Amino acid sequence: MFFYHAARALPITLLSLTLLLSCGPSPKNDADVAPTASPTRQANTNIRMARAVGDRYVEEDDVTRAPDHLGQEIPFIYQMEGPAWENENVGFRLYFDERNGIDIFGKKTGDMVLDSVGTQQLGKDQNYHNMSDWGMDVLKVGNSLGAGSIALMIGDSIYRLGDVAEERYRKLEEGPDGSRFLLEYNGWEVAGRSLDLDWEISIEPGTWGYQSDVTLTGLQGDEELLTGIVNLHSDTLYTEERDGRFVMYTYGPQAELDHTLGMAITADESAVLGHGELGPDDMPVSTTYYVRLKLENGQPTTYRFTAAWEPGNPAFAERTAFVGAIY
Secondary structure (H helix, E strand, O other), rough: OOEHHHHHHHHOOOOOOOOOOOOOOOOOHHHHOOOOOOOOOOOOEEOEEEEEOOOOOEEEEEEEEEOOOOOOOOOOOOOOHEEEEEOOEEEEEEEOOOOEEEEEEOOOOOOOOOOOOOHHHOOOOHHHHHHOOEEEEEOOOOOOOOOOEEEEEEEEEEEEEOOOOOOEEEEEEEOOEEEEEEEEEEEEEOOOOOEEEEEEEEEOOOOOOOEEEEEOOOOOOOOEEEEEEEOOOOOOOEEEEEEEEEEEEEEEEEHHHHOOOOEEEEHHHHHEEEEEEOOOOOOOOOOOOEEEOOOOOOOEEEEEEEEEEEHHOOOHHHHHHHHHHOO
């Protein structure tokens, strides 16, 4: 296992793999003796993407973002600011604008709740930032990659997925056995090249996270995919190799209201090129532990994100229980 410390933040021009001394017992071994104790919940998944129409939000299965909708607008154009997805354990949302950040909903219930979250007065009373019976928005994202959002690396430069010629959302599947949707980013102008990006996000019951499959066309061969974890309230990154997968995670009182939260990214070892850290002054992405992933033109690059919030499962008061939930 390896650790990153915030005091050793990498400048954006130093994007090499940094390994520190191994210390402590392996989280994998710890998890073997302390498996996750999950609440008993009915397996289910759900997707919600709704647009403001008059005085209410109306769900839509196919949405193209308005070209002039580039940042946060209040009242919100979209319920929860964009598509949201959940299973019986956890929920997420993505900002459907040039930020393209991903946030986490901690859940205290196995019910599908996101159809009604954030509907009060069309954005004027977005109370999911306060604790409710069902849970709350638990993460501060800022200018980071949040909970598994993406960017592109070319050489020593990083390009955040932002404004594009066209951004489209399409629901692909929804039901108790799993849900998935597609985000299409067409005409992303990056370093003198025009790229099209398809980002399929899927969630299955029984997990504490989601999967991303990212496909780009128009690549020249020197690009890498970045995804990451916000580290606004974390000074330690844990990494390990487990059953052919690279695992990196943070754990501690890093959620809103100082609740314990574990966040992890996993990917096939064969796809991983390295990992590092971006500090608070780096641009266009800051305060992020990132992993660099291989890209092949027209072929999907896959990774998974896990989020485990202690109020939703008291077992996550122990790091070993969270490590056992990483998938």
